[in-house]
Amino acid sequence: MIVKPMRTTVRWRWNRVQQITASQLFVSVAGFIVAFLIICAAAPQWVAPYSPTAIDPANLLQPPSSSHLFGTDYFGRDVFTLVIYGSRDSLLIGFASVLVGGLTGAALGTISGYVGGWVDLVIMRLIEVLMTIPGILLALAIAAATGPSTINVVLAIAAGTIPRYARVMRSQILTVKNRAFVLASRSIGSSPVRIFFKHVLPNSTAPFLVMATIGMGTSILTGSGLSFLGLGVIKEIPDWGAVLSQGRGYLTVAWWVCTFPGLAIALFVLSVNIIGDRIRDAFDPKKSQG
Known part of the structure; x- marks a missing residue:
C-alpha cells in the first residue's frame, strides 16, 4: 500500500478547491452577462439612456x-x-434558430433512431446530403435567395444546424433503446x-440540451455575420451585426x-459556451463522480 505524503495531499486538495472556485466564478460571471443581455433584449428602454433613433448632428x-x-x-446616435x-x-435570431433547427433535427434524429429500418435509411441519407454543405454557406445561400427578414434569417441559420442535432439525437436514441431497463420494459x-x-x-x-445551449452562441454569431454582409434583418434599429457593418467604414477614425458591438457579441458567445460546458459537466457522470 502506497501512502501519499501529507504535504502532497494538502496541495492537491488546495489546487482542487482553487479550480472549483475559479470555475464557479466564471459560470457566475457568464450567467450575469447572459441575464443582463436578456433583460436588455426584453426591456431595452429600462437600460438605454437615449432613443435608438435620436440623431444629434452636434x-x-x-x-x-x-x-x-x-x-x-x-x-x-449613442452607441451604447x-x-x-x-x-x-x-438574441431573438439566436433563440429562434436554435428552437427551429434544434427541434427539427431532434425530431428527425429521434424518428430515425427509434423506428429504424427504411425510415432510418431515408432520413440519414437526407441528413448526409445536408452535411455536405457547410452550415454558414447554406445560411448565406438561403438568406440571399429569400431576402432580408427575421423569419428568413432564422430559417437560414436553422437549416444549417439540423444535421448536427439529428445525428446527436439519433445516436443517443440508439444507445438508450438497447439498455437493460428498456429491454425489461419491452419484455413485460x-x-x-x-x-x-x-x-x-x-x-x-x-446531450440535446447541452448542444442547444452551446449552439445559441454559434447561431447569434452566424446571424451577426449575415447582418454584417447585408443579408440580415434590415430595420431602423440595427442589430449587432448591422452596427458592425455600418461602422466598419469609420474604423480608423471612430x-x-x-x-463595442463586437465585444457584446464576443461576451455573449463566450458566456453561453461557458454555461454550456458547465451543463455538459453536470450531465457527465465521470465529472460528477470526480
Whole structure:
C-alpha cells in the first residue's frame, strides 16, 4: 500500500478547491452577462439612456465619455443605446434558430433512431446530403435567395444546424433503446409508445440540451455575420451585426463604433459556451463522480 505524503495531499486538495472556485466564478460571471443581455433584449428602454433613433448632428463620432458611454456614431446616435437595442434582434435570431433547427433535427434524429429500418435509411441519407454543405454557406445561400427578414434569417441559420442535432439525437436514441431497463420494459409487454415517452425520450435529452445551449452562441454569431454582409434583418434599429457593418467604414477614425458591438457579441458567445460546458459537466457522470 502506497501512502501519499501529507504535504502532497494538502496541495492537491488546495489546487482542487482553487479550480472549483475559479470555475464557479466564471459560470457566475457568464450567467450575469447572459441575464443582463436578456433583460436588455426584453426591456431595452429600462437600460438605454437615449432613443435608438435620436440623431444629434452636434455630436457626430464622439469618443466614449460620461455622457456617451460607448461614444456616438456617424449620425450622432449613442452607441451604447444601439448595442442595448440591437441585442433584441440578435438574441431573438439566436433563440429562434436554435428552437427551429434544434427541434427539427431532434425530431428527425429521434424518428430515425427509434423506428429504424427504411425510415432510418431515408432520413440519414437526407441528413448526409445536408452535411455536405457547410452550415454558414447554406445560411448565406438561403438568406440571399429569400431576402432580408427575421423569419428568413432564422430559417437560414436553422437549416444549417439540423444535421448536427439529428445525428446527436439519433445516436443517443440508439444507445438508450438497447439498455437493460428498456429491454425489461419491452419484455413485460409495454407498448412502444409508452416505452418511448417513459424511458427512451427522458433519458436521451441531456446531450440535446447541452448542444442547444452551446449552439445559441454559434447561431447569434452566424446571424451577426449575415447582418454584417447585408443579408440580415434590415430595420431602423440595427442589430449587432448591422452596427458592425455600418461602422466598419469609420474604423480608423471612430474605433468605438465597431469595437463595442463586437465585444457584446464576443461576451455573449463566450458566456453561453461557458454555461454550456458547465451543463455538459453536470450531465457527465465521470465529472460528477470526480
